[in-house]
Amino acid sequence: MLGLGDMASSPDAAAELWKQKHGEDVFEDWFTRCEEYEPSAMGYGVTLLDGTLTRLRFRKTSDHPQGYQAEWRVANRNFPLPESLQLQPAIERVMKYFSKPHQVIELDADAQAWQLSYQGALNVQSHILRERGDVELGARLGAAPWHCGVLAGLLAVFELFVGVHPTDMTLKVSRHHLQRAFQILKLVHKLKDIALGEAGSDPEAVRGGYAREALGARSCAVSFPRFANFTQVEAGMSQASGAEAAAGQNEEDMIISVCQCFNIPLSWAKLQFGARVVWIGWSFNLRSHSFHLPYEKLEKLGTMLSTLLKGEFTTRHELEIVAGYLQWVFQMHKLLKPWLSCLYDDMRRPVATSYSVEPSQRIEFISCISDDLLIQRQLPGAALPLGGRLLSVKHQALRSKADLRRVGISPKRIWLRITNPASSKRRLSHQSKVFLRYWQQWAQMPFFSRPLAMPPRWLPDAFAADACASGNKIGIGGFIKMGDAPAVWFSEVFSLRSLQKLISDLPSVAQEAITCWETLAQMGLVLLLASCFPGGRLKICVPSWCDNTGAESTSNKLFCTSLPLAFFAQKLSLLSWHTGISLDVHHVAGFENTIADHLSRWMEGEELPSGFSLDDRFRLSWEMLWHFKPDVRIWPESHGLLWQPQSFAFS
DNA sequence: CTGAAAAGGAACTAGTGCTT
DNA sequence: AAGCACTAGTTCCTTTTCAG
Numbered sequence: 001m002l003g004l005g006d007m008a009s010s011p012d013a014a015a016e017l018w019k020q021k022h023g024e025d026v027f028e029d030w031f032t033r034c035e036e037y038e039p040s041a042m043g044y045g046v047t048l049l050d051g052t053l054t055r056l057r058f059r060k061t062s063d064h065p066q067g068y069q070a071e072w073r074v075a076n077r078n079f080p081l082p083e084s085l086q087l088q089p090a091i092e093r094v095m096k097y098f099s100k101p102h103q104v105i106e107l108d109a110d111a112q113a114w115q116l117s118y119q120g121a122l123n124v125q126s127h128i129l130r131e132r133g134d135v136e137l138g139a140r141l142g143a144a145p146w147h148c149g150v151l152a153g154l155l156a157v158f159e160l161f162v163g164v165h166p167t168d169m170t171l172k173v174s175r176h177h178l179q180r181a182f183q184i185l186k187l188v189h190k191l192k193d194i195a196l197g198e199a200g201s202d203p204e205a206v207r208g209g210y211a212r213e214a215l216g217a218r219s220c221a222v223s224f225p226r227f228a229n230f231t232q233v234e235a236g237m238s239q240a241s242g243a244e245a246a247a248g249q250n251e252e253d254m255i256i257s258v259c260q261c262f263n264i265p266l267s268w269a270k271l272q273f274g275a276r277v278v279w280i281g282w283s284f285n286l287r288s289h290s291f292h293l294p295y296e297k298l299e300k301l302g303t304m305l306s307t308l309l310k311g312e313f314t315t316r317h318e319l320e321i322v323a324g325y326l327q328w329v330f331q332m333h334k335l336l337k338p339w340l341s342c343l344y345d346d347m348r349r350p351v352a353t354s355y356s357v358e359p360s361q362r363i364e365f366i367s368c369i370s371d372d373l374l375i376q377r378q379l380p381g382a383a384l385p386l387g388g389r390l391l392s393v394k395h396q397a398l399r400s401k402a403d404l405r406r407v408g409i410s411p412k413r414i415w416l417r418i419t420n421p422a423s424s425k426r427r428l429s430h431q432s433k434v435f436l437r438y439w440q441q442w443a444q445m446p447f448f449s450r451p452l453a454m455p456p457r458w459l460p461d462a463f464a465a466d467a468c469a470s471g472n473k474i475g476i477g478g479f480i481k482m483g484d485a486p487a488v489w490f491s492e493v494f495s496l497r498s499l500q501k502l503i504s505d506l507p508s509v510a511q512e513a514i515t516c517w518e519t520l521a522q523m524g525l526v527l528l529l530a531s532c533f534p535g536g537r538l539k540i541c542v543p544s545w546c547d548n549t550g551a552e553s554t555s556n557k558l559f560c561t562s563l564p565l566a567f568f569a570q571k572l573s574l575l576s577w578h579t580g581i582s583l584d585v586h587h588v589a590g591f592e593n594t595i596a597d598h599l600s601r602w603m604e605g606e607e608l609p610s611g612f613s614l615d616d617r618f619r620l621s622w623e624m625l626w627h628f629k630p631d632v633r634i635w636p637e638s639h640g641l642l643w644q645p646q647s648f649a650f651s
Numbered sequence: 652c653t654g655a656a657a658a659g660g661a662a663c664t665a666g667t668g669c670t671t
Numbered sequence: 672a673a674g675c676a677c678t679a680g681t682t683c684c685t686t687t688t689c690a691g
Contacts, residue, residue, distance in 0.1 A: 281654055324652030331653090331691080 036060060090161050097160060097167060105153045107173045114175040115152075118182060119145040144185065149173075151181035281328070290449040293329065301329060302443035305436050308428070316424045319347045326439070332450060333577050341566040342431040351425045352391050356413040357382045365414075371401050375418065385420035392417045430504075431567065438574075465525035466596035467517035469510035472496045476521040476620075477599025479612070480528055487611055488532060490524050490618040491602045502626065505564040519568040521600065523575050524620050530579040531618060531631075571626060578628060 037057045057071050097103065107115055122144045129138035155177045159165040272278070275287040283294045293301075308314055308322055323343045330336040357365050361379060368377040373390040392398055393407045393416050407414075428436070465478030472495055479489035496510045507513050595609050602608070623629040634641065 279654090321652075326652085328653045328691090 093167055094161050105156060105171045105173060110175045111173050111178050114178045115149060118148055147185055148178065148181050151185060152177040155181055289452045291452055292449045298443050302440060305440040309436055309440060314426050314428060316347055316426055319343060319426055336573050336577055339435050339570050342429055342435055346426055346429050346432050350419045350421055350423045351427050352417045352419045355382060355384055355416045355418055359411055359414060366404060369401060373398055373401060385418060385422060388418040388420045390416060390418050464593055464596035465521035466593060466600045467521040468600045469514050469517055472510060474510050474517050475600040476517060476524050477602060478521055478525040478528060478596050479599060480532060486613055486616050488528060488616050488618055489599055489612055490528055490620050491599045492620050503564055503567055513564065515565055516568045519572055523572050523625055526575050526579055526581050527620060527624060528618050529581050
């Protein structure tokens with residue numbers, strides 16, 4: 001055995017090498033617990049004398065005195081052909097059928113009509129060409145019906161040859177044979193043109209137009225009518241008749257043949273034919289022009305999230321994996337990315353642990369703390385984590401080093417809460433849990449399918465939203481104006497105190513979070529738009545006249561990590577995902593903004609801008625804005641429902 | 652984190668020229 | 672004609688790199 005070296009000369013030698021490399025015990029241990037192959041059916045990698053890599057495995061056998069047989073990995077391409085592919089029976093089938101001379105291959109009634117139609121069309125074309133003086137092409141088309149008929153007959157014989165056609169039935173040429181023959185002839189003539197004609201000398205023609213045209217002649221004819229009535233295709237596909245399936249197969253064969261002819265590289269591992277293909281990780285349906293996340297990925301997401309949500313603590317690494325995966329999943333709607341901000345926050349917030357120092361070490365301890373409350377030096381006797389952040393001392397939260405003075409002195413040990421940046425332990429915040437639970441539910445829901453192409457953009461004449469904040473009150477207002485119809489508008493006032501109970505990290509003065517309220521106003525506008533176009537999965541681009549640069553950047557990129565704005569950006573993006581309305585905020589000052597500004601400051605009973613009426617007011621509740629609770633009401637109120645409607649809201 | 656593409660390498664095949 | 676050595680090319684597979 002060339003190049004294999006001594007160890008391949010016998011199983012004993014191979015086993016010897018294995019023992020030398022991995023030790024006698026390991027070998028015996030592996031060998032005793034092995035089932036059929038050791039270490040596995042795949043074997044293990046071995047480098048031969050000449051540096052060649054191969055694989056070696058041991059097979060348990062009682063034939064050999066050692067009890068095992070060494071097997072090398074060698075490619076075996078000498079496998080038996082299945083019965084259906086044997087040449088001998090195929091030839092016999094044809095010979096038997098044509099054993100008697102003068103066998104006639106007939107066209108069935110359908111095929112005869114088709115052949116006549118081909119003849120007619122081709123003869124007309126031939127005549128026109130001859131009149132124009134193109135005798136050569138005219139002659140080709142003149143002979144084409146004959147070629148087509150002969151080739152169709154041969155295709156029928158080929159079916160007999162490969163065993164598709166029953167031997168005890170007379171051969172009949174069907175219209176499918178004719179159609180295939182026609183397409184093949186067309187392809188062959190195109191190929192001939194490329195190979196011999198002017199096109200052959202032009203490499204671009206081979207790579208581009210001609211080859212595509214030759215292909216398109218077949219594939220377009222088949223795929224276009226199918227696409228036109230794609231809604232019926234789903235049911236029809238599974239019941240496709242044998243002939244249609246054969247035509248589809250034929251089409252695929254042709255595409256492959258042409259690619260091979262022109263050395264167009266094909267990745268066989270990724271080659272897929274059909275209306276549904278999985279590509280770049282997504283499942284595409286080219287008939288309904290939609291895409292969705294493949295089932296395996298949905299399942300992976302579901303499992304991933306339920307494991308994460310099961311326990312109280314998690315690890316930084318686990319969070320990174322989940323966030324990374326969601327980053328990928330959110331390709332489907334980039335506005336969803338702000339959702340991830342809370343996960344990243346959790347990632348960089350290690351869990352705090354308690355430490356204690358002796359009261360006598362108090363002064364020394366203070367010198368270990370930097371101005372921004374980081375442990376910058378080791379304190380003898382206390383294993384304080386270097387680089388950790390001091391959160392509180394004696395249960396008193398600290399904001400700066402100066403706050404340490406407020407902590408009273410007592411003879412007892414001083415207890416500290418410090419976060420350790422080296423720790424990988426993490427706890428999910430409330431926001432993250434809500435966020436992850438949403439996606440966990442989403443992963444368990446039936447397939448969503450999203451269109452590949454968005455519906456055309458639609459723009460109302462004018463619309464805007466604005467917010468104002470003064471003291472404890474927050475006002476939002478906005479409107480849509482379409483043609484001559486009266487403007488639809490909203491105007492609501494919320495108190496900061498009531499919002500502080502629901503959203504953490506809000507400042508004590510409403511004016512400081514004006515960007516948040518601007519974003520909230522945009523959410524109101526999206527809801528208003530969605531209410532005007534209920535049920536429609538519209539793609540509406542909203543050039544909003546917004547006079548705050550903070551909200552502008554937020555709504556455009558919809559990604560930020562600073563609190564509390566991140567909460568609002570999250571909600572806005574989810575609302576956009578829900579309603580299918582995407583926001584595109586431009587910084588354009590204009591009169592619309594003065595109206596929106598007016599509406600945001602409007603109080604019940606005050607005068608409305610001209611063209612606005614109380615009847616067209618759209619009421620927005622906090623439930624609708626923040627929890628996306630649908631505004632479904634029963635009217636008149638005395639009526640009841642016979643079933644309990646399923647409620648849907650995020651909290 | 653993802654998938655695609657590029658790169659790299661092993662195994663194999665076909666063809667060629669030479670010798671026996 | 673058969674066998675051998677060599678080369679060029681193909682196929683299959685894995686690893687690395689790249690881009691989003």
